[in-house]
Amino acid sequence: MAAALWTMLVAVEPLVRVVGGSICPAPVEVEARLEGLLPPAPSVGAADVAMLQELGDRMRVTLRRADGATLGQRDLDRYQSCGDLAAAISLVVATWESDVHPEFVSVMPEGDRGALRPAGRSAFDAGAAIVATAAPEAAGSAGAALAVAGTLVAGWIPAGRLPGVRVAVQAGSERAFPVGDGQGHWRRVTGALGSQIRWPRSAGAATLDVHADLLVTALHMRGTGFMANHSEWSLDVGGGAGARLWLGRRSWRPWLDFSVAAWPRGHILYEDLMGERAALPRVDISVALGFGFAGAAGPATAPAR
Numbered sequence: 399m400a401a402a403l404w405t406m407l408v409a410v411e412p413l414v415r416v417v418g419g420s421i422c423p424a425p426v427e428v429e430a431r432l433e434g435l436l437p438p439a440p441s442v443g444a445a446d447v448a449m450l451q452e453l454g455d456r457m458r459v460t461l462r463r464a465d466g467a468t469l470g471q472r473d474l475d476r477y478q479s480c481g482d483l484a485a486a487i488s489l490v491v492a493t494w495e496s497d498v499h500p501e502f503v504s505v506m507p508e509g510d511r512g513a514l515r516p517a518g519r520s521a522f523d524a525g526a527a528i529v530a531t532a533a534p535e536a537a538g539s540a541g542a543a544l545a546v547a548g549t550l551v552a553g554w555i556p557a558g559r560l561p562g563v564r565v566a567v568q569a570g571s572e573r574a575f576p577v578g579d580g581q582g583h584w585r586r587v588t589g590a591l592g593s594q595i596r597w598p599r600s601a602g603a604a605t606l607d608v609h610a611d612l613l614v615t616a617l618h619m620r621g622t623g624f625m626a627n628h629s630e631w632s633l634d635v636g637g638g639a640g641a642r643l644w645l646g647r648r649s650w651r652p653w654l655d656f657s658v659a660a661w662p663r664g665h666i667l668y669e670d671l672m673g674e675r676a677a678l679p680r681v682d683i684s685v686a687l688g689f690g691f692a693g694a695a696g697p698a699t700a701p702a703r
Contacts, residue, residue: 413436413445413446413495414429414432414436414445414446414447414448414461414491414495415429415445415446415447415448416428416429416432416447416448416450416491417447417448417449417450418449418450418451419450419451419452420450420451420452420457421452422476422480422483423450423480423481423483423484423487425450427480427481427484428448428450428484428487428488428491431484431485431487431488432488432491432492435488435489435492436491436492436495444464445464446461446462446463446464446469446495447461447462447463447464448460448461448487448491449461449462450487452476453473453647454646454647454648455475455476455647455648455649456473456474456475456476456647457473457474457475457476457483457487458471458472458473458474459471459472459473459474459487459490459491461491461494461495469494469495469498470490470491470494472490474486474487474490520554520555520556520557521554521555521562521596521692521693522552522553522554522555522692522693523551523552523553523554523690523691523692523693524550524551524552524553524690524691525550525551525552525653525688525689525690525691526548526549526550526551526688526689526690527548527549527551527653527655527686527687527688527689528546528547528548528686528687528688529546529547529548529549529568529570529684529685529686530544530545530546530547530684530685530686531544531545531546531547531570531682531683531684532544532545532682532683532684533573533678533679533681533682533683534679534681534683543573543574543575543584543679544573545570545571545572545573545585546570546571547568547569547570547571547684548568548569549566549567549568549569549686549688550566550567550568551564551565551566551688551690552564552565552566553565553594553607553609555594555595555596561593561594561595562593562594562595562596563591563592563593563594564590564591564592564593564594564607564609564611565589565590565591566589566590566611567587567588567589567590568586568587568588568590569585569586569587569588570585570586570587570588571585572584572585572618573585575676576676577621577667577674577675577676578624578674579623579624580621580622580623580624580627581621581622581623582619582620582621582667582676583619583620583621583622584617584618584619584620584665584667584678585617585618586615586616586617586618586634586682587615587616587618588613588614588615588616588659589613589614589615590611590612590613590614590638591611591612591614592609592610592611592612592638593609593610594607594608594609594610595607595608595609604643604644604645605643605644605692606641606642606643606644607641607642607643607644608639608640608641608642609639609640609641609642609657610637610638610639611637611638611639611640612635612637613634613635613636613637613638613659613661614633614634614635615633615634615635615636615661616631616632616633617631617632617633617634617665617678618630618631618632619632619665619667619678621667632665634661634663635662635663636659636660636661636662637659637660638657638658638659638660639657639658640655640656640657640658640684641655641656641657642654642655642686642688643655644692649691649692649693650689650690650691651689651690651692652687652688652689653687653688653689653690654685654686654687654688655684655685655686655688656684656685656686657683657684657686658681658682658683658684659681659682659684660680660681661680661681661682662680664677664678664680665677665678666678
């Protein structure tokens with residue numbers, strides 16, 4: 399009788415215990431999912447232990463044997479629901495167990511033998527920023543005109559190592575500079591379409607985006623204080639590049655961006671045909687302080703090959 403009871407206890411002994419102080423997902427939720435992936439397997443040894451650690455926007459999963467030897471460790475991003483993250487963690491642990499426990503493979507249902515392994519996820523972001531821009535002074539130019547702008551930006555980076563896509567729109571305040579006895583005024587409303595890469599691709603305390611953009615701007619110029627004041631809009635095409643530093647680990651977090659824009663086409667404002675003139679600067683340097691959401695999309699797992 400005692401022998402039969404011991405046999406039953408051994409038969410239902412789980413291969414893995416899940417521990418840790420995580421809330422999303424809770425260890426008990428991961429254990430529940432593992433029950434479907436790790437059918438009770440005959441074993442007289444102590445269960446392996448899966449430790450869950452919340453590290454900001456990452457979840458660290460560590461699988462150890464009872465003697466303390468590490469069987470695997472992986473960081474997963476937490477840009478997903480608790481249920482999806484629990485499923486991803488359980489699949490990671492099940493894959494490790496299938497590699498180190500032959501007895502598990504023998505009892506694992508045929509449909510589970512092609513264990514799912516974690517795959518990279520595409521990342522997306524969206525946010526807004528306040529921008530300070532300066533146009534460096536050059537010979538014959540209007541000088542280091544300062545302006546404040548607002549910008550909206552969104553981006554998407556596919557899974558893997560390919561660069562992502564970035565779109566933005568920015569509207570700046572008007573800048574003024576003297577031209578003879580009057581003043582010239584100008585401002586830009588700019589759209590950007592470009593590519594960006596992110597390092598590191600997984601969430602961390604600081605994430606860096608590097609971007610390069612094609613710029614299309616609506617340039618407005620007008621004069622005041624002249625005998626005849628004119629106003630006109632002009633369409634310009636330019637190029638830009640920059641780097642954005644995300645601060646913190648949360649999904650919603652601040653960021654800093656440093657960018658440079660160049661405009662090949664020149665514009666000159668005249669007092670009159672024989673009077674003074676000033677050229678608009680062809681380079682803008684900007685520093686932005688923004689706040690936005692950075693998340694992930696797409697399946698958290700993919701079939702093992």
